[in-house]
Amino acid sequence: MTAAPNVYDAEPIPAEARAEIDRLLASGDLFRYTRPQDAPVALLEQEFAALLGAKYALAVSSCSAALFLSLKALNLPHEARVLIPAFTFAAVPSAVVHADCVPVLVEVGENYRINMGDFAGKLDGSIKAVLISHMRGHTSDMDTIMALCTAHNVPLIEDAAHSLGTTWHNRQIGTLGKIGCFSFQSYKLVNAGEGGILITDDPDLLARAVIMSGAYEENWQKHQGLAEHFAKWQNHLPLYNLRMQNLSAAVIRPQLPLVASRVSQGLANHDYVAGLLNACPVLTVPKPLSPEARAPDSIQFNLPQDWTDAQALGFQTRAMADGVKVQIFGLSQGNARAYWNWKFLAPQPDLPQTRKMLMRAADMRLPARLTCADLDYIASTLIKAAMITAQAPLAAK
Numbered sequence: 001m002t003a004a005p006n007v008y009d010a011e012p013i014p015a016e017a018r019a020e021i022d023r024l025l026a027s028g029d030l031f032r033y034t035r036p037q038d039a040p041v042a043l044l045e046q047e048f049a050a051l052l053g054a055k056y057a058l059a060v061s062s063c064s065a066a067l068f069l070s071l072k073a074l075n076l077p078h079e080a081r082v083l084i085p086a087f088t089f090a091a092v093p094s095a096v097v098h099a100d101c102v103p104v105l106v107e108v109g110e111n112y113r114i115n116m117g118d119f120a121g122k123l124d125g126s127i128k129a130v131l132i133s134h135m136r137g138h139t140s141d142m143d144t145i146m147a148l149c150t151a152h153n154v155p156l157i158e159d160a161a162h163s164l165g166t167t168w169h170n171r172q173i174g175t176l177g178k179i180g181c182f183s184f185q186s187y188k189l190v191n192a193g194e195g196g197i198l199i200t201d202d203p204d205l206l207a208r209a210v211i212m213s214g215a216y217e218e219n220w221q222k223h224q225g226l227a228e229h230f231a232k233w234q235n236h237l238p239l240y241n242l243r244m245q246n247l248s249a250a251v252i253r254p255q256l257p258l259v260a261s262r263v264s265q266g267l268a269n270h271d272y273v274a275g276l277l278n279a280c281p282v283l284t285v286p287k288p289l290s291p292e293a294r295a296p297d298s299i300q301f302n303l304p305q306d307w308t309d310a311q312a313l314g315f316q317t318r319a320m321a322d323g324v325k326v327q328i329f330g331l332s333q334g335n336a337r338a339y340w341n342w343k344f345l346a347p348q349p350d351l352p353q354t355r356k357m358l359m360r361a362a363d364m365r366l367p368a369r370l371t372c373a374d375l376d377y378i379a380s381t382l383i384k385a386a387m388i389t390a391q392a393p394l395a396a397k
Helices: 017-029 040-052 063-071 091-098 116-122 144-152 201-214 227-231 248-279 307-319 352-358 372-392
Strands: 056-058 079-085 103-104 127-134 154-161 179-183 196-200 300-303 363-365
Touching: 017 248, 040 056, 040 196, 040 248, 040 300, 056 063, 056 201, 063 091, 063 127, 063 154, 063 196, 063 201, 063 372, 079 091, 079 179, 079 227, 091 103, 091 127, 103 116, 116 144, 144 154, 201 227, 248 372, 307 372
Parallel strands: 079 103, 079 127, 127 154, 154 179
Antiparallel strands: 056 196, 179 196, 300 363
């Protein structure tokens, strides 16, 4: 019997990183501000900004830290209302709460993208910022979102944790808003275990974020030469100490030249499996929007809405019995992507469209390193589990 592929190993660390890691460990030079210039973190910031076509970058401890600093850098009022998608990871509303703001959840449809009618209706005078989460790499209608944000004079932050390498009308996701935030957590396209980075073209936003990230005293001088922007904020902003350290940068930097190939292979893998699943009469992989060129490292697909919870869980159990681990967002106990599990928020209005989607949306990793044989095994296992479930006696319903 063919063994099920391992989809949970993270992307490997290139051999080129090892010599730099050994050097750093031997020297003890781990703090980003020890050197007067050209520390590994500083070099990463320059290289990542160039890769994305942004003017500035700030590397920090996580994408959550980047989101938090982005909100703080916007200098929003206390308890500012921030519009976010209801389909995202719990870290996103957590960052909003941590920044002393109030999340306002927007409906998301069966294609995993924002319901633009609900978005437009909720983007009223009370909203002070919009934080778009490109959840699992699915891009919503950014043309309409950007136009509405401009019309309402509301700043836009992009949570691009899952979208490094994705483009919208050939523009890099993360460069469409005032600030874009990315993740280097192990299950992302670039693997550092933990880590994040924000990019912006606004020097004042960068200066505020740099100082609050922990550039105490005059360590801001070791960032790009924007002295007039940094100096006016020194000692006027709190320090949250969310810096990245040099070992993380040493792990990340050799992976940046691999981004393009990982994007290409990840998209090919996704589209191959999507084609097989869409040929199954009971599974549906939503299509991307036309301006979007995706960079997926996972796949999401919908089970029939007329299945019961028991049927959906039965499908999940059958797939897992053959070694293919798949989760149904709304039926996985305590899932951090199901908004009703965000108990730290104040009670929210009902979001029936998002709830309906989450209760039948299935999710699994599909890393770029998988072979064609791996992909065939995954797709055939999912299809077999789905067809057995669909053909079960009606009494099972």
